[in-house]
Amino acid sequence: MSETIAIIATGDMGHAVGRALGAYGHRVVTDLTGRSDRSRGLAAAGGVADLGSLDAVVEAADIFLSIAPPTAARGIAAAAMAAMRRAGRLIPFADCNAVSPMTAMAMAEDFAAADIPFIDAGIIGRAPGHDAKTQFYASGPHAVRLMVLDGKDMAVTVLSDRIGDASALKMCFASITKGTNALYATALIVAARYGLGDELAQELEGRAPGTWQAMNRAVPWLAADADRWTGEMEEIAATYDAVGMPDGFHRGAAALFRQLAATPLGDETRETLDQTRTLEQTIAILAKAAGTH
8 A cells, every 4th residue: 555645834945845756656645734836736736635724634645745945944843843742643753855864864853852853855856857867865874765766757866874964965065056057147147237148148159158058948937946045155154154155155146136036036936837938028128126125
């Protein structure tokens, strides 16, 4: 009999993970109390059943996946722990959020004190349903429990029995990918504010065509994710600082994403993105908005 899997929350990644698991015969459940209409719609699209309360979710599930913005990670963990205590069902809890290893270790200590199995997990790549498999990394004494996801449009790699390893790997990877995208957007906005956008574009296209292509692929859609990525950049900064490395790169990226989220493009979602908007049009909107801050 397939395990029942709880997912909180059913955002872009969470609902897609739920849809993939459902396709392989798992029952996937959630609690949509207080969630937005968009989250409800995504849950329905992913075939994720709303049980109406976190208590009911814990009663039904065999494992709990927390897949949310990093700013919500601690709150979800505390709420899940309380529900498990009330239900008397201490099921494995996998924190799959983009948090620093220190945040993961602090959560793990809380779960250990409650005798609840904790899995440190990190997700790399796009949500299930795209060309490449979504990669989950897991660490900690109970990491093997996450193998229930493996081979179901997702790949799971157990790194070690040390809490924090999976989160640290996720932080390092995202520091490069999302941090680079933040630098791309910042440089283009600054050039536009100085009236040199066309000249910079010409130089990039001629001297760094690969970089120019990457900018065109990523920057037009960056503002739609900016609100979720602000907290992630702060977690990355803390990860760097903890080992004596400069954290200013990603504190700056957090400031950039915070600014992008406040622009008109920050109101877009993956469903409402203007797919026809060019990089030039995007930068014009962002540069104009930047002058109001």
